[in-house]
Amino acid sequence: MRLPFVLFSLTAAAAAVAQEDEEKRCDGASYKVPCADHPDIMALQTTECQPYHVLLARGTDEKPPGRQGNITKMICERLGGAGNCGWENLDYPATNRFISDDTWCKSADVGAKNGMKQVREYVEKCPDTKMILLGYSQGASIVQDMMGGGGGPAFKCNQSMNSGFIRSEAPGANIAAAATFGTVRKCIGAPYSVKSGRKTEGVATRSEEQCYGLEPYANVLRDYCNENDYICASHGKAPELSFHLTYMTQYSEEIVSFVVDTVTGKKQKSFMPSIHLISDHYWLTGAVFFSLILSWSVLIFWTTIRRRLGQAY
DSSP: OHHHHHHHHHHHHHHHHHHHHHHHSSSSSSOSSOGGGOHHHHTTBOOSOOSEEEEEEOOTTOOTTGGGHHHHHHHHHHTTSTTTEEEEEOOSOOOOTTSOTTHHHHHHHHHHHHHHHHHHHHHHHOTTOEEEEEEETHHHHHHHHHHHOEEEEETTEEEEEEOOOOTTSTTGGGEEEEEEESOSEEOTTOTTEESTTTTSOOSEEOOHHHHHHHGGGTTTEEEEOOTTBTTTTTTSSSOBGGGGSOHHHHSHHHHHHHHHHHHHTOOOOOOOTTSOOOOOHHHHHHHHHHHHHHHHHHHHHHHHHHHHHHHHO
């Protein structure tokens, strides 16, 4: 009779730890303090020449650096910390689509143009720097616009067309890694697309030419899309906002490892894109608790069976 109570208690404890940990972060579905108010994250903001430089394209209505601040700090810490790695905000409005029918497209257009200008100017100043591009939601679409070209219909508007970087030339050649999360405009089922929503249609689909423009970056790009994310997989069975808000907490360790291993030239481990890799430490804690309880339960079960069999004979 005690086992169910112990199981419930440990499960509740693991859930409490997970909730407390997420509230301390600035990148979860809900957070008390935005990444912009974390001094350790903001201390890495710079436009000075460094071996590694992160350009952050925040999501709609987010204050720089947006919910990508925490993974950026983790990436930079593994690349040697301040002086070796820093981040710069992509300067654009990040306005939402509810202000008027065309605000989102105008914002994304400004983002693509400004982002390309910022990368170009930085690489001209720092030609040996390895660039890392990170984008979330509207920012994810902008990052892909910069790399492979963008523009076209989205929501109720039509974004101006733009050409992307040329991969074989600077600054395109300086892009050492890129990761995007919950993009508005995507290439369905692309080889660099990962997670369960990779083959589901979203708000907008990239043109054949735009997808072709992203292909040269396939070995350094990872595009995340959860099934039922109401932006990148809006045509899923049950699209919800919650599936759009959890990339940085669900996959933080995976994202950081991918970026760091890619820019440093380490061999990537193979994985199935459709499988969710749960790597945050609080989920791991819950898994450990569950494994211990399961092992203990099996041991008690077999001990009881053996005793009863011994009594029977």
